[in-house]
Amino acid sequence: KPIVMNLMDAMNKNIDDIIYSLLRNIGEKADKLGFKAYIIGGVVRDLVIGFKNEDIDIVVEGDGIQFAQMLAEEFGGSVRSHEKFGTATWKTDEFCVANKSYCREGLKFDITTARREYYDYPAALPTVERSSLKEDLYRRDFTINAMAIQINDSEFGKLIDYFHGIKDINNKKIRVLYNLSFVEDPTRILRAVRFEQRFGFLMDGHTQELALNSLDKIPAVSEVRIANELKNLFQEQHPVEAIERLAALGVWDYIIGDGVASLEVLERVKELKGVIKIVTNKNVNNQDIHITSPYDNDKYRFWICYLASLFYDNDQWLERVQRFTLNNDDVEVLNHIQKLEAIWQDKIFMQTSLGVIHRELYQFRVEAIIFVLTLTSDYRQQAKTIIEYLQKRVAIPALLTGKKLKELGIKPGPIYSEILFEYECAYLNGEISNKDQINYWLQSCIDDR
Template sequence: MQIIISHVNTDFDALASMIAAKKLYPDAQLVLSDKQESRVQRFLNIYRDMFDFIPNARVHWEEVTEMIIVDVASLARIGTLPKDFDASKIKIIVYDHHQPTEKDVQYDEGTVERTGAAVTLLLEEIQQRDLKLSSFEASLFGLGLYTDTGNFTYANTTVRDLQMASYLLETGMSLEMVQRYSEQTLTTEQQELLNELLAHTEIHEVDGLEIAVSTHEMDSFINGLALVTTKVLGVKGTDAAIAVVKMKNTVCVVGRANSERFTLLPLLKKLGGGGHKHAGSATVKKGDKEAILQEITENLDSLLRPAVNASELMTSPVKTITPDTTIEEAGRRMYRYGHSGYPIVENGKLVGLITRRDLDKANHHGLGHAPVKAYMTTNIITIEPTTSLEEIQELVIEHNIGRLPVIADGEIVGIVTRSNIIEVLYSDVAKEKKSQTNVSAKQLAKKMSQQLPEDICKLLVTIGEAASEMKTPVYLIGGIVRDILLGKPNNDIDIVAEGNGIQLAKRMQELQGGEVLEHENFGTATWTTPSGLSIDMTSSRLEYYEQPAALPQVETSKLGDDLLRRDFTINAMAIRLNEEAFGELIDPFGGQHDLQQQKIKILHNISFIEDPTRIFRAVRFEERFGFSMDGHTEKLALESIDKMIYLTPHRIIEEMKRLFTEGRPQKVVRRLFELHVWQQFGIHEKQLKPTVDAADRLHMLHSESAQDEPNWFEYFLLPFYYNQSLYAAEKFSLTKSRRQLLEEVQELDVEEKWKEAKTPGDFHRLVSDYSDSAILFMLAVDAISSHTTALDYLEQRRHIQHFLTGADLVKLGLKPGPAFSNILRHLAIEQLDGKVTSKAQAEQWLEAYVCKQS
């Protein structure tokens, strides 16, 4: 049996060296120490399933014939070995880059040479053997290299380390992953500087983006201002951070940004510095810190990109109709898809436009059966994808038209409406160019291999190959596409086929086994792989709503329609899986751009009317990602919120549960007031502040009483309480536990006497039958003076010792009955007030109590 092992407190170089050794010795078993460096623990929390580790304690040492030791050469540092372990009886292979010592094990094979990282030694051998690396492996090996060489700044760094970094970059190493997991800790001096910068930070908002400008002055030089500035960016949560620090007679300026809308270079070049668009610095010797600070704050707008053109404004793809489509059918389609006008296309060419106003006039005269060509506008003004926003505005004003088709190579590729223009003008985007960077198929395929488990990546490739054989376009779709672009974990796989999704699922079953559950009416199937992974496979379809808040009607259609039925642009993207186009991003509504802009946008104007639960989902995504609804989307949410009354209590409560469970309750409460959600329950705006304050207290009281987080339903009840309408929450109490909490809160609210309790015993006498949650809720909403005593009571009650039982009472000749509970309750009161502290005292108290009662 071969094993691969490294030192305890495993760092990235040790982990990377183990995985590299596995490439060289594929039959060996990886043995992981039970202690890892914190950064490695964070990494393994995400990627542990990609490795086949066993813990040191589970090694059958009597079966070990060969030991490959990496990043260490001393047996004393690899963890606990059996007392009878004899290294001379097995083959030892060592790969280590440390200075040899007398305590090192005698090894049979391997390499012990001074390099910056042990993984360099193994990578050199992997390169010589021409072994293939995945992008994920290259990134992990890069983590070993970068962390053990201090990003190639440590004195032990060698040319060989840099050569291996170049090799890894060529094989797909993700520098983003390396940066994410190799984050360094601060020295004491750097931490002190960070504290000063955080205390002297001013947040500037420019075109909807936040820039943190921090300043400090010190008498000495310290290294690491770039790292400290990065920490400021993370702590403040802004889109960019600029630190201006005077060290002796030199002013050091460092900038960091995490938004594609930024480029720091123009500002830094003004100061004589440089760098990259998201990271750069400048050094001004004998500079005036205040003058430099003023110059920076006055030129923050130079960090943003200008200009917007039609390709960035337009809605695409465009739904069209033919000249022979009837007025009645055109009206149905406008309702179904939420359009207010339709381009009319014949033989691929745009021949006319028809608006809802045109349709209304024709219907008024009973001409619903007539073709649209009789009423369409043929004098059409069009624009090109490169037409600027200013030119578009002039055309709209000059000709008083509400929509401009966008034509490229003789075909309609998009349409710009007044809504598109207003959205840009009033969301302060007109001053900058939308920085949508179209990720290439190759780049996206690489991101997928880096983020998704290897078995899932292989499965997606296989699905694409099978679909290509069936001549069926197939796509990965939904939230997983969004999260791949965001670099967030998500293994919830949804597959859409522009064809028969059920047939594709059956084909995968033929190829790989597993089970298929068909849903013929919806054109969907669930394929459960042999490993137990469930994958939904659907035929692309569109859906429309017969009335607000109703369940949708579904019909098969093209991918574009399938994307159009999604809730928001960031969820309306797809990744092509067919082998001839694997990794191609389908993004007809600009979801990638909205991800970069951190915006939540609906796809069409009646989206919230059709399904008001999307308003809740919008708030949830705001909380989850730190995004915000764009102005147009929020406006439509406010206009549509009254449709919430059509939702069942079950649907409302399910959305509320997700909101309060996933988000920060105080922010959720506030946001729902802003969107007039609570107002639909008859709750008034004036209850915002007390509700938010109580939400803060509720969280604090649960923490102080060593309770779990408050149940989400407690937060939900707060606005109803302050509006004196707890009764209105009864229809949402759909479970026994929720009904109990509501009933207890209502009873405690009416009963004022318990608030006057002075001792834990007093509290027990009055509220012993009430749950901790109900009591904490009332403490949060009624800040009574004795809340500390109440918390002490709850803590003591949870740990109270039961000195006597019913059997003890029977021994005294008492007959079992309701009186038993009363006696034990009085005893608990004595215990809580500290008058009875032992079983003997309890027995004495019981005798006295019985005598007194008799």
């Protein structure tokens, strides 16, 4: 028997109003079609713990794709489906209407078909309804991620917890649902550590033993999948602790090989985190932002710097890290590190004008500069100005834009980037600090040419 309790209040409190009202609509629609519908996975875990999470996964006992299409017909928005997996994503657009109130654009709901057949014991007749949800939940990684909340109108908010997820949350435990979990998916070892660090939980003894016994399966996993998990891990709040924990478990032996994380490497990683924190000026201990990355995910690829730190002592570190890059930005960070290392000279520390430093460093990504900076011994003494430069550089306001130049009648061309670059230098030097000073500065900049 699953543990059942009602989480409607927690949903009301922790889910955005529009999403909440959409969930009520979705539940009513499911009633009309005779489907059972649930939110499931991470969002349920976070609701139980009391965190916000707007990444909504829905499972229906029925045809998930058809259901998503019906939602789009009734409320608007678009559907992308993957027939092969029985999954669909319903995305709202600006015209979506729910409950007579306007809906927000760009909300995403992943909708999946729950497996219909589930056998209570070998050769039993398949139990269709609850069991299909149960089987869907049973295939998941950890008990804390294997709970569901029903959203059909009459049962709205009913928590379904077959595998004691609530108990494990209370006991701060990460526990697998079945013994082959890590063997089937060794990336779950990295996920386990991610959730440990995020929530301050620990794997239970049996789960940790299963993880240790599956370490040798890690090399069979593609680099992309490992990289994705490492990116998720390093983008959270405790990359250093996660790296230490993975070292204690012996995981790095199977990813990095001979260059296992040493004390020296850990020191370097700590320095890296420290400078990232100062430069991005984000309070990484802020509890509110624990779910999402403390950094601007799209913009900065600090995760690849952490990985580079781990590989750095190896002669082939660059080639090794390159194999894990996930996009062009990652590749660019590594290229910039390599180029910067070659030209990095102590004279950069002598500069006192941020504009002059910008002329030297503007073409290098912030991530690469931070990485190379933390490699320089004694940088803390020397690098005050460079750190100040980076802090200011990541927050240069768009007081002057290409659009503005166009409005002023300047003919588009390479001159745009030249002027915008000069603007950056002037801003960094404190010559401009607000919008009112722009026109005057611009005139003198153009006159100088």
